[in-house]
Amino acid sequence: MKDLILNRNTWKKLIQWTELDRDREFPALHPDDEGRWLDFLIATFEDDVDAGAVANALPDWLVKEKGWQQEKANYMAKCYEYGIRVLKAYAVKQDGR
Numbered sequence: 001m002k003d004l005i006l007n008r009n010t011w012k013k014l015i016q017w018t019e020l021d022r023d024r025e026f027p028a029l030h031p032d033d034e035g036r037w038l039d040f041l042i043a044t045f046e047d048d049v050d051a052g053a054v055a056n057a058l059p060d061w062l063v064k065e066k067g068w069q070q071e072k073a074n075y076m077a078k079c080y081e082y083g084i085r086v087l088k089a090y091a092v093k094q095d096g097r
Contacts, residue, residue, distance in 0.1 A: 005049060005057055006047075006049060006054070009047065010047050010049060013039045014040050016036050017039070038083075041083040042087070044080075051080070051084040058076060059076070059077045060073075
């Protein structure tokens with residue numbers, strides 16, 4: 001995932017988010033996890049990373065490299081896709097002002 005999709009800064013944000021891993025039942029809901037998740041999400045948006053490629057690669061990476069359950073990893077991919085859509089919509093609105 002690192003070599004194919006993410007630049008160094010974005011990769012660092014992903015690692016920082018997964019290092020805490022406080023609550024696997026509800027990933028990214030702990031305040032510390034949420035902040036780091038949002039940092040990763042924003043970094044991928046700002047770096048104009050291929051969101052589809054990230055969403056496709058994220059679940060497998062979380063399962064294989066971090067030991068997550070497939071269901072939770074798939075959930076985070078959906079959260080990622082939704083977050084990117086929100087950021088894109090916001091950017092469009094900002095450009096239209």
